[in-house]
Amino acid sequence: MTSAPEEHLRLEGIGVSFGAVNVIPSLDLSVRKGEMVAFLGPSGCGKTTTLRIIAGLNKPSRGQIKVGGRDITQLPIHDRDMGMVFQSYALFPHMNVARNVAFGLQMRNVPAREAETRATQALEMVQLGHLAHRKPKELSGGQQQRVALARALVIEPSILLLDEPLSNLDAKLRDEMRVQIRALQQQSGITAVFVTHDQVEALSMCDRVVVMRGGQVEQFGTPTEVYERPATAFVANFVGRTNRLKGTVTSEGTLTAAGQQLRSATTLAPGAVDILVRPHRIRLQETGEAANKVEGTVSSITFIGDLVQYAVRVGGGEIVVEEATRRDRSPLAVGDGVTLGWSAEDTLVYPAGEK
Structure with missing residues (x-):
């Protein structure tokens, strides 16, 4: 029988107040050893503040932070045994790559020969050993990012903290760095906490995702749980794209x-509701026995390379449908009548007006 991973990081009743304003009312969270957890949410939701509290850059107004069962709430930054990768990389411009990576070891009084060896190993890990003698300005954005990652990992921290580390990279490089960072984290077995506003980064890189809004946790679960079974309408809208339809549930549950008349896998209470359906879960020209079918008229078509977006006028509203581009599909045109179909499981229902 496999034992459950042990808890490594715990936040207990963490709160942050600025005067009379509660930025984070009360936050409880448990991160397992060796897992990567993303804090995901819009600007101002409290995710970066939480990361800075874990790092020791900010002090909480109340609550405790524990690592391995040890209370570190009052410990200074340099005693917390954490590595951090910033959005700006924060490399020293006058030092070459090798010295940048070895800097943290030198500050910890690691002997020069050992520091050099460990820095070399860290650079090889991020595939930059051949650039050890270059200055940061001579590197690309992706290479600078990997140097910053090597510098954080070389000290063998208890926890790795990443603050929007990919936001300054172009789209293609972000995709590559997601894969590399995740592979390095799994290879090293380090516990990592990752702050991002990008849902793709959170879903593709992390074991679990904390979705935050207004300083509170809306949902904490695996990427699949958060995407497929969003706890609130906010989570459904923030993590992925949705269509929103206004509906009602009768006293009989219809x-x-x-x-x-639509079907949903959700247990429904009578009253006004909002119905959310993801665009790529809707099928065009449905001919099968779909749980839900509606008739509509194509009002616009947008080509996005690997996807085509169809806006379909249904009743007094509009439903967006996303479909992978296919050479064998007969092209639809604006004004064409279509039948849309989707399953009961893809019909997400929430109380009306929930943001």
Whole structure:
């Protein structure tokens, strides 16, 4: 029987107040040893503040931070045994790559020969050993990012903290760095906490995702749980794209919207509801026995390379459908009538007005 991974980082009742304003009312969270957890949310939700509290850059107004069961709430930054990768990389411009990576070891009084060896190993890990003698200005953005990562890992920290580390990179390089950072984290077995506003980064890189809003946790779960079973309408809208339909649930439990009776896998209470359906889960020209079918008219078509977006007028509203581009599909045109279909499981229902 496999034992559950042990808890490594715990936040207990962490709160942050600025005067009378509670930026973070009360946050409880447990991160397992060796896992990578993302804090995901819009600007101002409290994710970066939480990361800075873990790092010791900010002090909480209340609550405790524990690592391995040890209370570190009052410990200074240099005693917390954490590595941090910043959005700006924060490399020393006058030092070459090798000296940048070895700097943290020197500050910890690691002997020069050992520091040099460990720095070389860290650079090889991020595939930059051949650039050890270059200055940061001679590197690309992705290479600078890997140097910053090597510098954080070389000290063998208890926890690796990453603050929006990919936001300054172009789209293609971000994709490559996601894979590299995740591979390095898994290879080293280090516990990592990652702050991002990018849902793709959170879902593709992390074991679990904390979705935050207004200083509070809306949902904490695996990427699949957060995407497929969002706890609130906010999570559903923030993590992925959705169509929103206004509907009602009768006292008999019947769900209706856009003049149609619909089916959902959700247990429904009577009253006004918002119905959310992801665009790529809707099928065009449905001919099978879909749980939900509606008739509509194509109002616009947008080509996005690997996807085509169809806006379909249904009743008094509009539903967006995303479909992978296919050479064998007969092209639709604006004004064409279509039948849309989707499953009961893809019909997400929440109380009306929930943001």
